[in-house]
Amino acid sequence: MPADPLSSALLPAGLHDVLPPEAAHEAAAVERLLADFTAHGYQRVKPPLVEFEDNLLSGSGAAMAKQTFRLMDPLSQRMMAVRADITPQIARIATTRLKNESRPLRLCYSGQVLRVKGSQLRPERQFTQVGVELIGPLEAEADAEVILLAAHALEGVGVQHLSVDLCVPTMVPLVCRGLGLAEEEMARLRAALDRKDAAAVAAVGGPAAALLQTLMTASGPAERAMQVLASLPLPEEAEKDRRRLTDALRLLRAARPDLVITVDLVEHRGFEYQTGLSFTLFARDVRGELGAGGRYRAGGRAGEEEQGEPATGFTLYMDTLLRAVPAPAAKKRVYVPHGTSWAAAGKLRAEGWVTVVGLAPAADPAEEARRLGCGHRLADGAVTALE
Amino acid sequence: MPADPLSSALLPAGLHDVLPPEAAHEAAAVERLLADFTAHGYQRVKPPLVEFEDNLLSGSGAAMAKQTFRLMDPLSQRMMAVRADITPQIARIATTRLKNESRPLRLCYSGQVLRVKGSQLRPERQFTQVGVELIGPLEAEADAEVILLAAHALEGVGVQHLSVDLCVPTMVPLVCRGLGLAEEEMARLRAALDRKDAAAVAAVGGPAAALLQTLMTASGPAERAMQVLASLPLPEEAEKDRRRLTDALRLLRAARPDLVITVDLVEHRGFEYQTGLSFTLFARDVRGELGAGGRYRAGGRAGEEEQGEPATGFTLYMDTLLRAVPAPAAKKRVYVPHGTSWAAAGKLRAEGWVTVVGLAPAADPAEEARRLGCGHRLADGAVTALE
Numbered sequence: 001m002p003a004d005p006l007s008s009a010l011l012p013a014g015l016h017d018v019l020p021p022e023a024a025h026e027a028a029a030v031e032r033l034l035a036d037f038t039a040h041g042y043q044r045v046k047p048p049l050v051e052f053e054d055n056l057l058s059g060s061g062a063a064m065a066k067q068t069f070r071l072m073d074p075l076s077q078r079m080m081a082v083r084a085d086i087t088p089q090i091a092r093i094a095t096t097r098l099k100n101e102s103r104p105l106r107l108c109y110s111g112q113v114l115r116v117k118g119s120q121l122r123p124e125r126q127f128t129q130v131g132v133e134l135i136g137p138l139e140a141e142a143d144a145e146v147i148l149l150a151a152h153a154l155e156g157v158g159v160q161h162l163s164v165d166l167c168v169p170t171m172v173p174l175v176c177r178g179l180g181l182a183e184e185e186m187a188r189l190r191a192a193l194d195r196k197d198a199a200a201v202a203a204v205g206g207p208a209a210a211l212l213q214t215l216m217t218a219s220g221p222a223e224r225a226m227q228v229l230a231s232l233p234l235p236e237e238a239e240k241d242r243r244r245l246t247d248a249l250r251l252l253r254a255a256r257p258d259l260v261i262t263v264d265l266v267e268h269r270g271f272e273y274q275t276g277l278s279f280t281l282f283a284r285d286v287r288g289e290l291g292a293g294g295r296y297r298a299g300g301r302a303g304e305e306e307q308g309e310p311a312t313g314f315t316l317y318m319d320t321l322l323r324a325v326p327a328p329a330a331k332k333r334v335y336v337p338h339g340t341s342w343a344a345a346g347k348l349r350a351e352g353w354v355t356v357v358g359l360a361p362a363a364d365p366a367e368e369a370r371r372l373g374c375g376h377r378l379a380d381g382a383v384t385a386l387e
Numbered sequence: 388m389p390a391d392p393l394s395s396a397l398l399p400a401g402l403h404d405v406l407p408p409e410a411a412h413e414a415a416a417v418e419r420l421l422a423d424f425t426a427h428g429y430q431r432v433k434p435p436l437v438e439f440e441d442n443l444l445s446g447s448g449a450a451m452a453k454q455t456f457r458l459m460d461p462l463s464q465r466m467m468a469v470r471a472d473i474t475p476q477i478a479r480i481a482t483t484r485l486k487n488e489s490r491p492l493r494l495c496y497s498g499q500v501l502r503v504k505g506s507q508l509r510p511e512r513q514f515t516q517v518g519v520e521l522i523g524p525l526e527a528e529a530d531a532e533v534i535l536l537a538a539h540a541l542e543g544v545g546v547q548h549l550s551v552d553l554c555v556p557t558m559v560p561l562v563c564r565g566l567g568l569a570e571e572e573m574a575r576l577r578a579a580l581d582r583k584d585a586a587a588v589a590a591v592g593g594p595a596a597a598l599l600q601t602l603m604t605a606s607g608p609a610e611r612a613m614q615v616l617a618s619l620p621l622p623e624e625a626e627k628d629r630r631r632l633t634d635a636l637r638l639l640r641a642a643r644p645d646l647v648i649t650v651d652l653v654e655h656r657g658f659e660y661q662t663g664l665s666f667t668l669f670a671r672d673v674r675g676e677l678g679a680g681g682r683y684r685a686g687g688r689a690g691e692e693e694q695g696e697p698a699t700g701f702t703l704y705m706d707t708l709l710r711a712v713p714a715p716a717a718k719k720r721v722y723v724p725h726g727t728s729w730a731a732a733g734k735l736r737a738e739g740w741v742t743v744v745g746l747a748p749a750a751d752p753a754e755e756a757r758r759l760g761c762g763h764r765l766a767d768g769a770v771t772a773l774e
Contacts, residue, residue: 010438010439010442010479010483010484011435011438011439011442012437012438012439012460012462012463012465012467013462013463014462015435015436015437015438016435017432017433017434017435017476017480017484018432018433018434019432019480019484019485020430020431020432020494021430023430023431023432023433023496024425024430024431026433027418027421027431027433027497031414031418034414038411038718038741039718039736039740039741039742040736040741040742040744041720041741041742041743041744041759043407043408043410043411044407044410044411044414045404045405045406045407045410046404046405046410046413046414047404047405048398048402048403048404048513049402049436049499049501049513050399050402050501050513051397051398051399051402052397052398052399055397055398069458071456071458071469073399074503074504075399075400075401075504076399076400078399080399082458082469089404092397093404093406096397097397097404097406098406102758102759102760104746106743107407109410110414111499112436112498112499114436114437116461117461117462126435126436126437137746137747139746139747141725141744141746141747142746145744145746148729152733254728254729255728255729255730256729331425331426333428338528341641341642342535342641342642342643343642346539349426349427353426354425354426354427354428355426355427355428356428356493357427357428357528357532359491359524359526359528359529359532360524360526360528371489372428372489373489
């Protein structure tokens with residue numbers, strides 16, 4: 001939505017009215033995504049906008065604590081929080097109310113989230129989140145399923161030139177630990193890797209320097225990155241991550257040899273609560289991420305996340321996504337003059353028209369039709385196009 | 388949703404997780420309603436969950452002030468409010484951002500609202516609201532259009548035995564004023580009418596007593612009520628309300644002779660910000676209102692509502708509505724064993740199946756299919772029903 005001065009005077013920063021035709025466009029895309037998730041066996045759930053703060057911000061939800069609005073509940077006298085992310089709610093549902101359902105448990109959702117502050121890249125404070133969670137399975141097949149589903153659903157709503165960027169945010173820490181680096185060294189190294197600063201990595205990397213420089217430079221197209229990774233003398237601790245990446249890529253390639261897949265071996269930002277294979281979804285020429293996802297543990301208590309159930313999933317951000325989706329063709333509007341029978345207008349709707357009924361006689365029906373945004377009008381029982 | 392002890396321990400009172408299959412059921416009904424509104428020329432808008440308090444609670448929004456949660460905005464240092472009703476937001480959009488669009492302006496919406504407290508009849512504190520607003524026209528044709536649309540959309544999602552209860556909440560005050568009653572007498576009379584207490588109406592009604600008793604007893608099936616109303620010696624001030632009711636009913640009957648319509652000539656509760664013909668939607672044997680609507684003024688400042696634009700519309704409450712709508716048939720789920728190609732599963736989805744893919748080999752595929760809630764499984768390239 002382009003910001004206009006009137007809107008910004010009326011609404012708090014980062015909050016917007018979505019107007020015609022964008023609101024219909026968004027709703028249609030959301031429902032098509034959900035229909036695709038449903039066809040893949042994911043069942044829809046709808047958690048509330050607000051929960052008790054200590055539930056919503058425990059476990060994987062803790063990452064959003066600073067971004068979350070609080071409300072006092074006058075009934076319970078306890079603090080509530082307005083969700084800033086839906087994923088922790090789905091994890092809660094899976095591990096409490098649906099804990100006795102068969103695994104793998106496949107759930108999907110859409111809804112609004114609210115954040116205290118926007119970022120520079122994304123000033124919005126309210127988003128539509130749409131996503132899936134696959135709870136229970138440890139297998140690489142689960143990682144492949146959610147990535148393939150994300151790609152299928154995005155392409156289904158018209159996203160072109162999609163690319164999937166795989167990463168394993170746990171790999172660098174495991175490599176460093178395996179090579180005996182101290183926590184302090186790891187933090188400096190982390191900062192250097194985030195800057196993609198090869199010289200700094202060499203300077204502070206100690207015994208891990210050479211390995212991490214190779215991981216950094218090998219990032220790029222999946223097959224090349226995996227070739228480099230395969231030949232590296234990784235410490236035993238990081239072996240599981242390498243194997244998972246290899247297995248998942250093999251499954252992805254078997255299903256979708258055409259999909260553009262890149263691998264970033266040193267990325268971790270935005271994946272703070274991810275516990276394994278993760279991914280980001282992009283469309284060429286579209287600014288920002290369409291969505292992201294990956295491995296986590298569902299339902300672990302704070303500090304004991306590893307006791308949670310294995311899970312993976314993804315969230316799509318509708319604001320970015322809609323920039324990558326062509327607007328649907330507007331349905332044709334026909335002006336139905338005052339006095340036309342209810343049944344006659346209904347017949348036009350049944351034929352696929354949007355009817356715009358005149359509520360009073362019009363001196364010039366063609367002009368009135370035009371004024372109301374109709375390209376056609378009903379006259380003498382027939383639909384005619386306006387000149 | 389039936390309350391369960393686990394849920395009530397986890398979530399604040401009046402807030403619920405909507406689980407499978409109810410969440411999908413609700414979403415499908417919402418989209419069918421919106422599709423019908425769209426076919427009638429109503430364009431979708433989506434206002435934000437949160438606005439500045441002084442905007443959201445001005446004009447017709449003031450009625451919800453006590454039911455509205457507040458949040459401090461750290462960016463503007465101003466108070467924001469979480470919407471408790473979407474109608475005032477649509478009125479704001481119509482009279483500000485869309486003020487230069489042609490009238491009549493037809494808008495529709497769906498979204499979540501949050502309330503500080505539930506009522507005894509409706510303990511929920513979060514609702515899905517779905518509705519339309521028709522802004523600009525004064526004509527009875529506009530009243531008829533929104534009522535016919537509500538009926539059409541509700542019947543379209545499967546509501547049976549629908550009834551529309553018409554009322555004109557302005558009529559009793561106009562009658563009383565026309566007959567010279569003081570404000571204090573009117574308040575006592577109002578209480579007596581709300582109790583449907585004929586004896587009290589006679590005792591406190593003064594010069595209006597006989598007329599109001601007749602209005603009270605005439606309420607019921609529309610044609611009979613209108614016959615009584617037509618013969619009453621109403622004061623001049625109430626004449627406009629009588630004429631509007633008569634005109635609207637004539638238009639409704641011309642379009643839908645079969646529709647069950649009742650008229651309540653003394654009702655006003657729940658219509659505090661309505662300025663004329665109003666209505667409530669019920670389904671026989673379903674507890675509570677499916678929705679309600681009526682005349683108001685859009686965009687008038689506090690205390691100057693009469694300067695706003697003429698408008699009418701309605702809001703449907705999905706929680707009540709879903710009790711009146713049959714659940715859709717579940718789509719058939721087919722278990723697709725581990726190792727099946729991505730393309731083969733896609734072919735099944737294209738044929739209308741919900742595919743549930745095995746993420747690991749299963750010792751007994753039929754048993755595994757059953758465990759995952761599938762009635763069918765893919766075996767040797769063909770779908771077979773489980774016994």
